[in-house]
Amino acid sequence: MSDSDFCAMARAAQAAIDYRRAIAAADTTPAATYADILAAFDAPLPETGGDPDAIIAELIERATPGIRASTGPRFYGWVIGSSHPTGVAADWLAAAWGQNAANVVAAPAASAVEAVAAQWLLDLLGLPAEASVGFVTGATVANFVCLAAARSEVLRRAGWDVEGDGMFGAPPIHVLIGADAHATVFSGLKYLGLGAKRVTIIATDQAGRMLPAAFEAALKAAPGPVIAIAQAGQINTGASDPFAEIAPIAQAAGAWLHVDGAFGLWAQACPSRAHLTRGVELADSWATDGHKWLQTPYDSGFAIVRDAEAHRRAMAISASYLPPAADSERDPSSYVPELSRRARGFATWAMIRQLGREGVAEMVERCCRVAARIADRVGREPGIAVILDPELNQAMFRFGDDDAATIATIDRVQADAIAWIGGASWCGQWVMRLSVSSSATTEHDADLTADAIVSAWRAIRDLKGRE
Ligand SMILES: Cc1ncc(COP(=O)(O)O)c(C=O)c1O
CATH class of the missing domain: 3.90.1150.170 (Aspartate Aminotransferase, domain 1)
Incomplete structure (x- = not known):
């Protein structure tokens, strides 16, 4: 490595700090459009390399006019957190340390910090301490992971090994979902072979909350394995399903209840709003984001599953060249779809540590x-x-x-x-x-x-x- 490499790192850090210092006064619509930035970067593949510091300077100069000030105080377009500087700093270290947070041997500190952050998250969100947590890219993948665990468990109970035998010939799974569910939950159903269209839609009220009577009636009409998908925080209204009413109904029917709580689950962490998610802790799995209300930088989501064994069954990867974790250890990749992965636990730990x-x-x-x-x-x-x-x-x-x-x-x-x-x-x-x-x-x-x-x-x- 050359001096220019380190100058490039310092230049990037300084530019990032300058950018964030000025963010409150920044226009919320960038000066440059997509087409402008495309034109600024449009060039043939370079045949030869360049000086690292000059390259980073070029990146800053050309990209900055097209950076949306979504980390500023008046960006309300979607539920996007502010990528808080403390989380960013922790994430810089994650990148600089270059850890592949797949397993304990490759990344002991990343694995241990993730284990601690997982326990803190469960405590903060009022979820069962025995639940497992996968640190993923966002709620879309968290929904997918939780639904994979759900699929595994409801089929296991029906005598079917979906990890080994796949979906062909498996007992049909009935999926119940609210009429105002988020689009990304349907992506999870698509990836898992459960079918985005093969669902029973449950009627909702004017704020998008499932009607418990409609939920109960649909469950009664669904024989065999059932996955019910509820949500905390409807994307337009912020409303949460009536968990205290629907969770016991799901439980009595032996259905797996999953909650998409990308941002709404954070009501649990706020005593004055926790009544909005009352009973959510009774569910079987929960998807939520770090890059929304926890203010971690992108990307950061959490797949939380009460039955850690089902979670691992759906996700864990083993191979002779991958050293197995000891009983007292936790391999991050056992709870997510990827093997090689970013050490997302550092930013999560830092944000919880900073805010408390x-x-x-x-x-x-x-x-x-x-x-x-x-x-x-x-x-x-x-x-x-x-x-x-x-x-x-x-x-x-x-x-x-x-x-x-x-x-x-x-x-x-x-x-x-x-x-x-x-x-x-x-x-x-x-x-x-x-x-x-x-x-x-x-x-x-x-x-x-x-x-x-x-x-x-x-x-x-x-x-x-x-x-
Ligand atoms: C309720 C809900 N579910 C899922 C998602 C998808 O989250 P992500 O974009 O982090 O994957 C969002 C995003 O806003 C959401 O609000």
């Missing part, structure tokens, strides 16, 4: 308060309708009386670049949807954001009035 139980609770509560404050201020403006009062960190608004006015207002807010907020279809109508999930967002940002929404709407309304 109280810091996580305060942050979750503040995000919820900000969502309610924005909704309250925006809702006072004539012509703006608040769709459901926020109970968690999500808010939805409709402008005027047609989709066009709502779409135009969203475009206007994005163009003004004070806040970035997107849209979605909810109950057949286009709405502005806002997710508050950054530890950087404060009440002051709430007020700036509400003002930006109201002034964008007034501009659109006046424009419409003149037409």
Whole structure:
């Protein structure tokens, strides 16, 4: 390695620090588009190498104009955390240490830190201490892993070895899922041969919560192995399924209950919001993210399974060249689909260590308060309708009386670049949807954001009035 290699590392670190120091004032819409950045990077394959420090300088210069300020305080487009500097610093070390966190021998510290972070997570989220945790890329893969464990166990109980014999000829599995489930859960069903279309859809209420009576009736009509998929935190409304009611019903029927709790499961870590997920600990598996409410850098998700044996059966890899872990040790790759993998436990450990139980609770509560404050201020403006009062960190608004006015207002807010907020279809109508999930967002940002929404709407309304 040359001096230039180390200069490149120092340059990257300094550029990252400078970027994050200035983030609060950054426009939420980047100056450069995808096409601009493509043009800036477009070049034939280099025939020869280059100087490391100069290459990193080139990367910074060309990419920075196209970096979205999603780590800033007023990015509400999706549930995206702020990649907190402490988590980033831990993640830099994970990269610099270059650990392949597959197993204890290859990466003893990464494996041990992951084991500790796993126990802290279970404690923080109020989940059973005996559950196993796989550190994956995000909730999409966490859902997949949990559903693989579910498939393994419900088929094992039916006398079928899915890991050995696959799905051909296996007893059919009935999958029950709420009408407002997240799209990525269907990806998990697709990957596992369970079929994204071969599901029984359970009716939901106006906030997207499963109706317990509909759930019970569907379970009664589903003979044989059953996997029921619930959620904590509907992507538009933030609503959670009524776990205290549906979990005992699932249990009595011998169904595996999985919970997609990508962000909503974090209500568990906040005493003032924990009533929203009451009973969630009764489920069999839970998917959640670190890169949302825990503020770890991308990518970070957790696949949590009550029955650790089912989890390992679905995921563990063995080969003669891979040294087995001792009974007192934990190989990270036994709980995830990959063998070679990033040491994600360092960033998770660092974020929990930095915030502590109280810091996580305060942050979750503040995000919820900000969502309610924005909704309250925006809702006072004539012509703006608040769709459901926020109970968690999500808010939805409709402008005027047609989709066009709502779409135009969203475009206007994005163009003004004070806040970035997107849209979605909810109950057949286009709405502005806002997710508050950054530890950087404060009440002051709430007020700036509400003002930006109201002034964008007034501009659109006046424009419409003149037409
Ligand atoms: C409820 C829910 N499930 C799953 C996902 C997918 O998570 P990820 O993008 O981390 O894979 C999300 C993402 O927003 C979500 O909100």
